[in-house]
Amino acid sequence: MAWQYLAGGALGIRERLKQRSVILFALALVAVLGTGWAVFELTLSAGLRTAGQQADRRLALFDRTLEAIIERFHYLPSSIALASDTRAVLLDPGNAETREAANAFLSRLNDTAGAGEIFVMATDGQVVAASNWWAYDSFVGENLAYRPYFEEAMYDGDAKFYAVGTVTGVAGYFLARRIDGENGPLGVAVAKINLGEIEANWWRSGELIGIVDLNNITILSTRPDWRYRPIAPLPAGTFAMIAPQLRYGPKGARETPVAVDIWPSRGVDFAYIADQSTDTSGIFVVDEMRLPMHQWRIISFTPAWPLFRDAWIAALAAALAIAALFLIVALLLQRRRMLAQRLADHEKLEQRVAERTEDLHVTNEALRTEIAERIRAEAAERAVQGHLVQAAKLASLGQALAGVAHEVSQPVAALTTHLASAKLLAARRQDADITQVLGHIDRIVDRLAGLTGHLKTFARKQTAAPMQADAGAVIANALDLVDHKLRALGIEVEYRRPLPPVEVAGNPVHIEQVLINLFTNAADAMAGQSVRVLSIAVTDADGAARFSVSDTGTGIAPDALTSIFDPFYSTKSAGEGLGLGLSISYGLVRDMGGTITVTSPPGHGASFTLTLPLAHAAEREQID
Numbered sequence: 117m118a119w120q121y122l123a124g125g126a127l128g129i130r131e132r133l134k135q136r137s138v139i140l141f142a143l144a145l146v147a148v149l150g151t152g153w154a155v156f157e158l159t160l161s162a163g164l165r166t167a168g169q170q171a172d173r174r175l176a177l178f179d180r181t182l183e184a185i186i187e188r189f190h191y192l193p194s195s196i197a198l199a200s201d202t203r204a205v206l207l208d209p210g211n212a213e214t215r216e217a218a219n220a221f222l223s224r225l226n227d228t229a230g231a232g233e234i235f236v237m238a239t240d241g242q243v244v245a246a247s248n249w250w251a252y253d254s255f256v257g258e259n260l261a262y263r264p265y266f267e268e269a270m271y272d273g274d275a276k277f278y279a280v281g282t283v284t285g286v287a288g289y290f291l292a293r294r295i296d297g298e299n300g301p302l303g304v305a306v307a308k309i310n311l312g313e314i315e316a317n318w319w320r321s322g323e324l325i326g327i328v329d330l331n332n333i334t335i336l337s338t339r340p341d342w343r344y345r346p347i348a349p350l351p352a353g354t355f356a357m358i359a360p361q362l363r364y365g366p367k368g369a370r371e372t373p374v375a376v377d378i379w380p381s382r383g384v385d386f387a388y389i390a391d392q393s394t395d396t397s398g399i400f401v402v403d404e405m406r407l408p409m410h411q412w413r414i415i416s417f418t419p420a421w422p423l424f425r426d427a428w429i430a431a432l433a434a435a436l437a438i439a440a441l442f443l444i445v446a447l448l449l450q451r452r453r454m455l456a457q458r459l460a461d462h463e464k465l466e467q468r469v470a471e472r473t474e475d476l477h478v479t480n481e482a483l484r485t486e487i488a489e490r491i492r493a494e495a496a497e498r499a500v501q502g503h504l505v506q507a508a509k510l511a512s513l514g515q516a517l518a519g520v521a522h523e524v525s526q527p528v529a530a531l532t533t534h535l536a537s538a539k540l541l542a543a544r545r546q547d548a549d550i551t552q553v554l555g556h557i558d559r560i561v562d563r564l565a566g567l568t569g570h571l572k573t574f575a576r577k578q579t580a581a582p583m584q585a586d587a588g589a590v591i592a593n594a595l596d597l598v599d600h601k602l603r604a605l606g607i608e609v610e611y612r613r614p615l616p617p618v619e620v621a622g623n624p625v626h627i628e629q630v631l632i633n634l635f636t637n638a639a640d641a642m643a644g645q646s647v648r649v650l651s652i653a654v655t656d657a658d659g660a661a662r663f664s665v666s667d668t669g670t671g672i673a674p675d676a677l678t679s680i681f682d683p684f685y686s687t688k689s690a691g692e693g694l695g696l697g698l699s700i701s702y703g704l705v706r707d708m709g710g711t712i713t714v715t716s717p718p719g720h721g722a723s724f725t726l727t728l729p730l731a732h733a734a735e736r737e738q739i740d
Contacts, residue, residue, distance in 0.1 A: 144442045152435035160427035164384050164401060167423060171403035171416045178325060178414055179405055182314055186289060186410075189231050189309050193274075193293030196222070196305035202236050202245070206295060206302040209244045218245035219256070232288045232310035236295070238303045241266055262360070265292040269304045276410060278311075278335050279363040280344075286310065287335070311336060324396060324417035326374070327407075331358050333369050335412075339396060346373045347415060348387075378402060386420060584731035585624030587654045587661055588613040593624075594631040601639050602650065611652040618654055619731035620661045622708035627728070630704055630712070633697040634665045634724050641669025641722065656730060660710075663726040672716040680714060 196202050205211070205218035218236065226234050226247035233255065235246035241261020248254045260266055265277035269292035277290045288308040295302045314336070326337035332350055334342045344364040346354075350373070359368050375387040385402040400417040407414065469491075473484055543551065595602075595609065602609060620627070635650065642648040651666040672680060681702040705712045710728035 144439075148435045148438050148442070151438045152431040155434035156427045156431035159430040160423060161382065163423035163426055164382060167401055167418050168384060168403055171401070171418055172405070174323060174325075175403060175405040175414050175416055178314075179407065182311075182327075182407075182414075185311065185314055186291075186309060189229060189291065189307055192225070192229055192231060192234055192307035193291050193305045195225065196234060196236060196307070197293050197295040199225075202295065202305065203297070203302060205245050206236065206238060207297070209238055209242070215245060219247075219249040222247040223249070229307075232286070232308040234305075234307045236303055236305055237261075237266060239270070239301055244303070263290075264363075265290045265306070266304055268292070269294045269306075270301060277363075278329060278410075278412075324400070326415050326417075328413045328415055330411040331363075331369075333358075333364065334374060335364075342374050344368075345370045348375050348378050349373045375400075375402075387417065389417070583623050584619050584621050585627055587618040587620055587663065589617075590624050590627045591631060591652060591654070591663075594628045594635060597628070598632055598635045598639070601636065605639055605643055605648060607639055607642060607648045607650050609650050609652065611650075614654045614656075618656050618661050620728040621731045622710065622728050623704075626704045626708065627726075630701040630726060631663070631665070633701050634726075637697065638665060638667035638669065638722070641671075642667050645669060659730050660727050661730055663728070664723065665726070666723040667721045669721045671718065671720065672714065672722050674716075674718075677714060677716065681712075 199221060201214070201218045201221040204214040208214055222234050222236070222245055231247075233246065233248050235243050235248075235255045237260060238244050241259045241263075243255040243258045243260060246255040249256050263277065263279070265275040268275035268277070273294045275290075275292040277292070278287070279290065280287045288310050291307045291309065293305050295305055323338060326334045326339070326342055326347065328347045329335050331354060332346050332348065334345050334347055337343055346369065350371075352371075355369060355371060358364075363369075375389050378385055378387045380386075385404075387400050387402045389396055389398065389400060391397040396417075399420045401420050401423070402415060402417060404413050404415045406412075469487065473487055477484055538550075591611065592613070595611075638650050642650070645668055647668050649668050651664070653664040655662050655664075681698050702712055705726060705728070708728060710726065712727070713725050714722060715725075716722040
């Protein structure tokens, strides 16, 4: 019965552990999804906010351009109203001489001003004089009383109106002013401004821009097919109401809207445009600026898919990062449980051994001594095995780092290509700020490419063939690979590259490995010092090159100088080193025909001297 009770208890524990694992997995999944969602929302909100700010700046620039063009001709109706020739023809429209004088005056004035057309209307809407009086599509003789700008000018004194010309068929912006006489109004002076210039400028900018009038009809746009179409669906009664004004030409406004639908979301307006062109089809972010003086709105359409794409990428990256963090925590907890289990098993084993040896202690002291010696041997074996396992892990980490360096080099090359394209675009737009930022990024990418190149070279399998290396290049590569550690510890490097270059006989990767070990040991020795200076020097004499690496650390104790190159000998704290770096470095230097020595005067840090034969000296020895 007891064994059945124990078996049932074990099953209950396993069930509870299984339920706990499922709950933890569910919580981790919720955390990953929640993090991804939060990052998506934050990134999308930031992107929409940035896009809105950029659109506002663009719309403000377009507004200033539009106002500058209109303001350039704003004086024309007043000038026409004050001219004596204009007043004369309005007082006596049937007089041929006054009519010819007025036509000539308007022609000369328009030649100077450069407007589309200028003309004068009588109180009944009849055009009595115009700058294009000589053309086949002249306004002279046309009755334009139905135009809203005529009625508004006669009533208010001034009027502004955008419409397609019923005579010329050319769209323009009409500026009208009433001409007053002694006994009341004499007529209306009108200047027609051709806004084709601003449309051409907008089209060259590559933006999706449109100007919408008070009827919600697009009158100007960078897309010609958007012109005279409602920006969004309109009631059918609106088209019937505006048709008599002939504002949009004989055919009137088209009923097909530019945007199928416009809706608010996330604090901005989105629009869906169905178009045959991929550039103007899809979902767009809508920004607008009101022009109350003209009763217009300037509307900008920014593609939304790049913003959503960036938000999804950021969300996926954040979710993967959180998932990786949870996985690392799970692996650490699993390892901790395994270590605890091993320690428990070991304690049980020790207890059993102690119990058995206690029974034999009195009768067999020799056996007890032998057991103690065996325990010490096992402990030493475990220590050596732990060192070897750590060394194997570091070797695996080095292989993985080489693979990472190889994989990183490809996106770095792609990033370099995209940066070059971005520089061309910035230069084409003459944006100095973006060019400067791209220059900084380019230097960072070059730095990253250089580091990955060093890592791949360092990890490459070496041959036994005779090799030679540039001492300056080897030192520079080694410094690059430990630069992050030197910077983190605030270590100042004193080094001057030898000129002319010093060529040594030896494998450059092995020399880099030795120097990296020396630089790392020096950095660790200076970690707690107030003055942290790493001094590096290269000299050549008597057919050999000498690399000197000195630090301002704590130095090496005199009794440790004789054992510092022995395997598994280390002066660092437990867990911070294997004691193999200097031993391996000693063997590599010896295989290259060189020597490595160390001196450490009390209170002055340590100084390692690496001596290698010069390349030309080694070649002479081979020839001899």
